[in-house]
Amino acid sequence: MANYTRPLMLHHVVEVLHKCKIEKSIRSLNIGSTNLRCIQTTSTRWNEPVKLAYTSYEGMNSQKMSPSTMMTPIIIQHGLLGSRKNWASLSKAIHSKTGRKVIVPDARNHGDSPHSNNLDYEVLSQDIMKLMEDLQIPKATMVGHSMGGRAMMKLALTNPSLVDRLVVVDISPVNVSPGAQAMTEFLTVMKDIDLGDQLKRATARKIVDEKLQVVVKDTLLRQFLLTNLVEDNGKFRWRVNLKSIIQNLPNIIGHFPLKSEEYHGPTLFIGGAKSDYIKPTDHEVIREIFPDAQFQYIPDAGHWVHSEKPGQFLEIVLKFMHEKD
Known part of the structure; x- marks a missing residue:
């Protein structure tokens, strides 16, 4: 625990x-x-x-x-x-x-x-x-x-x-930054990746890295994203709550709430x-x-x-x- x-x-x-x-x-x-x-x-x-x-x-x-x-x-x-x-x-x-x-x-x-x-x-x-x-x-x-x-x-x-x-x-x-506007695309790719069961860590990371390359060209950014990949009972998953992050992304990359x-x-x-x-x-x-x-x-x-x-x-x-x- x-x-x-x-x-x-x-x-x-x-x-x-x-x-x-x-x-x-x-x-x-x-x-x-x-x-x-x-x-x-x-x-x-x-x-x-x-x-x-x-x-x-x-x-x-x-x-x-x-x-x-x-x-x-x-x-x-x-x-x-x-x-x-x-x-x-x-x-x-x-x-x-x-x-x-x-x-x-x-x-x-x-x-x-x-x-x-x-x-x-x-x-x-x-x-x-x-x-x-x-x-x-x-x-x-x-x-x-x-x-x-x-x-x-x-x-x-x-x-x-x-x-x-x-x-x-x-x-x-x-x-x-205008670059932040492209985040929805790679977040969606992350959410849709299904790694199945019983993969070695190196294999899982390689699969995810290859899928992310389509939308994330920067190697350092992909390595950063991969830090969120964790093993849970023999299956890899994302540690972050991608569903909520995608749903609320306009609140994060949009205008800062100033009064x-x-x-x-x-x-x-x-x-x-x-x-x-x-x-x-x-x-x-x-x-x-x-x-x-x-x-x-x-x-x-x-x-x-x-x-x-x-x-x-x-x-x-x-x-x-x-x-x-």
């Missing part, structure tokens, strides 16, 4: 798997210095927040911790079709360099978090708020990539008191120089929503800037987190 990570060198990794709503079983395990608490429950109602699966990186370099940093952990939200595992290395590095607790959840319909028919930035931000409430976190630094970046923007705009500072990775509240809110806290937009998700021509409009926004572009990086150039990305993020307001 549970999925956990063994203790990593010099620090604790806490894996917690939650699902809503009626608790069926609770069990606590002590595995070395790692505490695992797993709650298995049924799915959520339409408009309720879900309890997200997450990993918490904490307990390393305790000498760097002060009361202020302990009160302001960092929450990182991945992008569409990603998972918390995509951010494992960077999360460990950020924790090691700052001494802060770093919490990385799986978004609903992704990873080990509950599936839901509802998927938009309102519920994604509410899920993060629910996580903060459960963990008794009054305020945090928010980091989000793509879909996760928009979810964190929504949270900052509607509940600014919860956000210490905001890092948005290669996504804009103003426009979406009259503004977030006046420190805000950093990080873009890949080869990506068109954050256009320089949009900076002025973005600053109307986030008046304290600054922008950084990493050379030779595309949409997955944090995985393509992790060293440069980490340097920029750490500098921003150490800046005084």
